Amino acid sequence: MAGRKMKDLEKTSQENGSLKRPFLIGVAGGTASGKSSVCEKIVEELGQHNVDCRRKKIAILTLDDFYKVLDRKDQAKSCKGTYNFDHPGALDTDLIRKTLKDIHSGQTVKIPKYDKQTNSRKEDEFTTIYPADVVLCEGILTFYWKDIRDMFDMKLFVDTDADTRLSRRVLCDIKERGRDLDTILVQYVTYVKPAFEEFCLPTKKYADVIIPRGVENTVAIGLITQHIKDILNGGLKYKNGHGNSNGGSGTNGYSSNGFTGGLSERISVSASGDVAPPRKRNPSESGSRPH
Template identity: 55%
Template structure:
């Protein structure tokens, strides 16, 4: 049966770490995977010319950075030297614009909205991403969360890589930036969990006090998430419930990246249930699959 015929009869749904194929009732529900294709040739042992660009969006403290770290770990890149990495990660926070003196005073009092699109230098982000796609070495500035400014003396050198992850709350908001991504991921974590993570992080790592953190969250972070970040969820190719805790979803994404990097498209990777090691057929002879993190790069 052709792939088109299969999708006309079935739907694919991913939820809570389980990928299943079920009988179609009225409509098809599926996540689109990487509609764009990258340009590939052999470079540094990898079949890549244009890097595969992946955007990772989601609310504050949703686990975007941790998801990127998990992907890099599973691809064996986390502990490599920068010049040897084939997968690299960039934060949108590095592209906050320089504040005016009055804005800096407001920021010190927790009265500046860092979650608004106007807080970012989207033109600079766009230029950097275009250089990355052109295979150039780029310098990405380092953001200082304590002084609310870009460090003038510190930056990260990003060398040409095969896969580049860009994470941030509004990486899908700017159309010109969004169109550059080959794959778009949205980390979907409930608001209570995100707030519970943000409070201790801002107090211990960024020198804020509790009252300031809560006021900023209620006055700026939460409204900006609902107005600017959450609507960009519709652009995602893959939605990851529970963020980095969703090991199966991360495994499936890593498999997809692995196949892209090595162009092993003849047959999909076999994923075995990490709990009971079985594959369960349903009434349409489709298969219900779930994955274990230990299986990710076993091929």
């Protein structure tokens, strides 16, 4: 089945030609909400999970690899668990911008791998992102910076219960960062939770699609996957970065949320799997989105 999906995508690329630029999808959500799992599930549903990285039509980028290089003072804080990795200032935004711009222009990019145990970049180890038709970029603060947020053609927010996220965070920090339970809970209450409420949660309003329960929400994953297939098959138009829709004259440009069809209004797929239709605006309401 996966092989058939891969062949379908390759056939699409041959028939329609490569996209003028990759379709960029931003994925945001709180810590341990399941952002990476959602991205991996989308790749799997498109039959791309076992494809060689040079041939993949869809690639994943994680902001966890974009933490700043810490000086001695901050390195000491990180060892004590008193450095706030959930604050916007912890990320190398210059590198994020450069990487996304290079991906946008169809270049191959190399991203330094980040070691979560030593809180430093691994020497001579990189993640290589080859040109792809679709690129997923996931991270807690993916939508925080407006100029970065505006680079995405589609924006997803993974909305998971706080207790579930905390339990996942505890297990992850013990396994990947080698921390003890007391340190994890203190850090969560002191830094993680307040940062989520101040910097991450307010960006939920920018999402085109909100996904409760993350990867368990198969209805939402199915809708998103089908939308990506439609784009790859040429069924939907999207901007090519120069003011016109891909393959069109510009008359079929973005709707207010970036699409000419399919998910053209922000939707939320409920915990029961029901799709909540977009609320119809009154004629007197503005069509612009709050900032």
